[in-house]
Amino acid sequence: MSALSTTLDGATAILTLDLPGEPVNKLNAEVKREFESALATLREDANVRAIVLISGKPDTFIAGADIEEFTRLTTLVEFERLSGEGQVLLQQLADFPKPIVVAIHGPCLGGGLELALACHYRICTDSPKTQLGLPEVQLGLLPGAGGSNRLPRLIGARAALDIILAGKSERGQKAFRLGMVDELVPVSILRSTALAAAERLAQSGIRSMVRRPKTGFMGLLLDRNPLGRRIVYAAARKQLLKKTGGHYPAPVAALEAVEVGLERGGAEGYAFERRKFAELAITDVSRKLIQIFFATNALKKDFGAGMDSVRPRTLERIGVIGSGFMGAGIAGTAVANAVVDVRLKDTELQKVGRGLKGAIDILKGRLKRRRITKQEFERLSALLSGTTDFSGFGRVDLVIEAVFEDLELKRRVLRETEAATPDTTIFATNTSTIPIAQIAAPSIRPERVLGMHFFSPVDRMPLVEVIPAPKTSAETIATVVGFGRKLGKTVIVVHDSPGFWVNRILTPYMNEAGFLVAEGTPIEQLDRTMTRFGFPVGPITLLDEVGIDVGAKAGAVMHAAFGERLTPSNVVAKMIADGRFGRKNGRGFYHYHEGERTGVDEKVYDLLGVRPKETTSPETIEQRLIYAMLNEAAMAESEAVVRSPRDGDIGAIFGIGFPPFRGGPLRMIDDLGAARVVSVLKDLASTYGSRFTPATKLVEMADSGGRYYPG
Numbered sequence: 001m002s003a004l005s006t007t008l009d010g011a012t013a014i015l016t017l018d019l020p021g022e023p024v025n026k027l028n029a030e031v032k033r034e035f036e037s038a039l040a041t042l043r044e045d046a047n048v049r050a051i052v053l054i055s056g057k058p059d060t061f062i063a064g065a066d067i068e069e070f071t072r073l074t075t076l077v078e079f080e081r082l083s084g085e086g087q088v089l090l091q092q093l094a095d096f097p098k099p100i101v102v103a104i105h106g107p108c109l110g111g112g113l114e115l116a117l118a119c120h121y122r123i124c125t126d127s128p129k130t131q132l133g134l135p136e137v138q139l140g141l142l143p144g145a146g147g148s149n150r151l152p153r154l155i156g157a158r159a160a161l162d163i164i165l166a167g168k169s170e171r172g173q174k175a176f177r178l179g180m181v182d183e184l185v186p187v188s189i190l191r192s193t194a195l196a197a198a199e200r201l202a203q204s205g206i207r208s209m210v211r212r213p214k215t216g217f218m219g220l221l222l223d224r225n226p227l228g229r230r231i232v233y234a235a236a237r238k239q240l241l242k243k244t245g246g247h248y249p250a251p252v253a254a255l256e257a258v259e260v261g262l263e264r265g266g267a268e269g270y271a272f273e274r275r276k277f278a279e280l281a282i283t284d285v286s287r288k289l290i291q292i293f294f295a296t297n298a299l300k301k302d303f304g305a306g307m308d309s310v311r312p313r314t315l316e317r318i319g320v321i322g323s324g325f326m327g328a329g330i331a332g333t334a335v336a337n338a339v340v341d342v343r344l345k346d347t348e349l350q351k352v353g354r355g356l357k358g359a360i361d362i363l364k365g366r367l368k369r370r371r372i373t374k375q376e377f378e379r380l381s382a383l384l385s386g387t388t389d390f391s392g393f394g395r396v397d398l399v400i401e402a403v404f405e406d407l408e409l410k411r412r413v414l415r416e417t418e419a420a421t422p423d424t425t426i427f428a429t430n431t432s433t434i435p436i437a438q439i440a441a442p443s444i445r446p447e448r449v450l451g452m453h454f455f456s457p458v459d460r461m462p463l464v465e466v467i468p469a470p471k472t473s474a475e476t477i478a479t480v481v482g483f484g485r486k487l488g489k490t491v492i493v494v495h496d497s498p499g500f501w502v503n504r505i506l507t508p509y510m511n512e513a514g515f516l517v518a519e520g521t522p523i524e525q526l527d528r529t530m531t532r533f534g535f536p537v538g539p540i541t542l543l544d545e546v547g548i549d550v551g552a553k554a555g556a557v558m559h560a561a562f563g564e565r566l567t568p569s570n571v572v573a574k575m576i577a578d579g580r581f582g583r584k585n586g587r588g589f590y591h592y593h594e595g596e597r598t599g600v601d602e603k604v605y606d607l608l609g610v611r612p613k614e615t616t617s618p619e620t621i622e623q624r625l626i627y628a629m630l631n632e633a634a635m636a637e638s639e640a641v642v643r644s645p646r647d648g649d650i651g652a653i654f655g656i657g658f659p660p661f662r663g664g665p666l667r668m669i670d671d672l673g674a675a676r677v678v679s680v681l682k683d684l685a686s687t688y689g690s691r692f693t694p695a696t697k698l699v700e701m702a703d704s705g706g707r708y709y710p711g
Contacts, residue, residue, distance in 0.1 A: 004034045005056075006042070011049040012198045013042055018056025025057055027111040028066035032089050039092055050198035051096075053119060054103040054191065059129050061104045062112025067139070067290060070281075079278035086111065086145030087270050090118035099201035103194035105187050108132045109169060113180075114147040117154065121201060122181040123194050124172045132180055133169025139293055140286030140661075142254035144277030149261035149269040155179045156223035157232050161258060165240060165251045174370060226263065233259050247534050247661050250280050288663040292653065295646045296490055304466060304481045304493030304643075305474035312482030313475065315397040317341040319421075321413055322402035323355020323386070326430060329458030330400055331355065332362030335383045336372075336459070338486040343393060344386040352386035359384055362459045390420035398483065400452060402430040405553055410439045418444055426476050428452035432503050433557040436469040436496045446471035452480055453500060455655060456546065463654035464489040465500050490654045492647040495640055498561035499554070501648060502655035504636050505665065507558045507566055508628035508691070510551065513539035514569030515688075516621060522612040523589050523600045529618045530625060534659025539625065540589045544582035544597075548575050565691050571608060578607055624688070627680055631695050633665040634677075637708070638697035645708040666708040674701035 001020040006013050015038060019025045042048050055061045065086075073079055093100060093115065102116045104124035113132050116122050124130050134143045134151065142148055143164060152160035155178045162168065176184040185193045222228035233255065240251050253276040261269025280286055303312060315338075320331045323346040331342045344359065346352045360381055367377045385392065393399070399417050403409055410429055417427055426448045429439050440449040451467030464484040468477050477493065484491035494501045513526055517540070527538025543551050555568040575588070582588035583595070591598045605612050633648060642648040649664020662668050669677055678694045685692035700706065 049202040060106040064110030079281040083144035138167040148257035303478035327402035328358030332359035544588035
């Protein structure tokens, strides 16, 4: 079956892209061949004066290139040829003698946007489903079919770099303001508007009527003169190196491609783009990021119930019990992303009010960033309500409990909730360490009880762990996994074990950081070393952000569950005894002024009875922290805490910011080799104690040459 079909509307040919057997349109070799053939035919057809390119998929234009086809290539020559072929095809569109109008609804990403940029006139819908962007850097690549050159020429260096270097996508309204598209219309009139534009262009005898956005004085100063652009490039490079730590070559290469294209002209720009695309495509970083892409896509189709026939129920009304920081975050995220009615409950009206304000603040943030309109803000805000009793809970489909980490309190809330809600209501407890089976013990409908572990802050952290209890039904699991995805989260299903997956592997890492501080390793050196390794923040900063008291409670639970191996250092206990809880009360390892961190609090060293000395090498710090985590990950995986290495690595990347370019802890073990990991752990155990004793699974893998992933 053909992906492209042509129909006529007067003198305008409507070219419809509908890739057979696929939920979305993707650009692959066969589609490119069909485009070339269709263009050749339409060029010679005297009855055709203009073309409208539109998607046959209901809510997708073109999602990008076919990444599976991409992964079959291996050499520099193959990748440069792939980029060159894409550039040639899109140049054919740009040079086509008849006007080509592209009608965009739904995602228009990567190669899809590059194709649209090569057309003569662009129209998109104002639907929230319409997103235009160049996400290639998220795969360790750069736009390689002309996008690194065409977008900057169209909208200016600053706006283009903002999109390309971050791999961002913009909604239709923002794309129109930037000048990426020429018209913005409701989806109902997209086709007719495109036909009218094509006829208008054909009658005028010109191919393009590009609308230039007003950029004001700063646009004139920084976008339209070479000296101003040099300032833009220098600032972007400085910001990139600070953000990436030099671990991700794609954004820097994309910046260079934009600069070459704007300053040296199209021919050199396209040649540079081809070469850099190929060089990036063969890097290990790109391979790792593409593996993560495939893993997260696979998770989107996996409802975690273990049975293909089980499908999630639709949830329309939810209750959230506990209106603190977590509860408010859950409520605001549920309204913003899943668009459901949310009833927030707490013990006092003041607490409920603060929780509702926190939830609405999430919506206000989106309004400020122009992610939603004023009308959408008002509509979504109306979905939030609050109570101090169970009024309004008689029709909820799901209750998420987000009260304090106390077993008896959570059990009491469960009993009260079951008494006030229908038999069909699911109860999800948000806990970071307490086993779900213990919380579910008094339930009268245990098949509808499970854990739903969010990470803080809820509206920004991308992971949710779903934890079934022994009697949780498959339908309940699938329903909560599906709802987690509607919240915009990556969801992994994990075994009901203390700490689950993320906190389980994080605990020895954080404990080891405590031991290092107790030995006199400077706080800044610890954090600096681990951010250079690739974590978004260092372990001490993380502890201050999460809350030192929260860390202490979680550490105590893990110590009780796993014994001497996870014994915490005495650092956290001393900090709590001194009233230091981190950012939340402005007293932690760091100083805070009006909520902003100002530097290490030197009094901490006196409190701990140590004198800071940078005698520990960065290599030793890395080894102690990272190998403690790798060892724990191997133990937890061998206990089936996660269903697969894929889930474990995705959980680590999205839950604790494990460096994506390293692929996750289990893939890192494969890269290092189990034998090397065991050897280092034995050396660490001989120096620092039995907590580094290699996991049995690692020893077995070292002996057999085993791996978590196929070689």
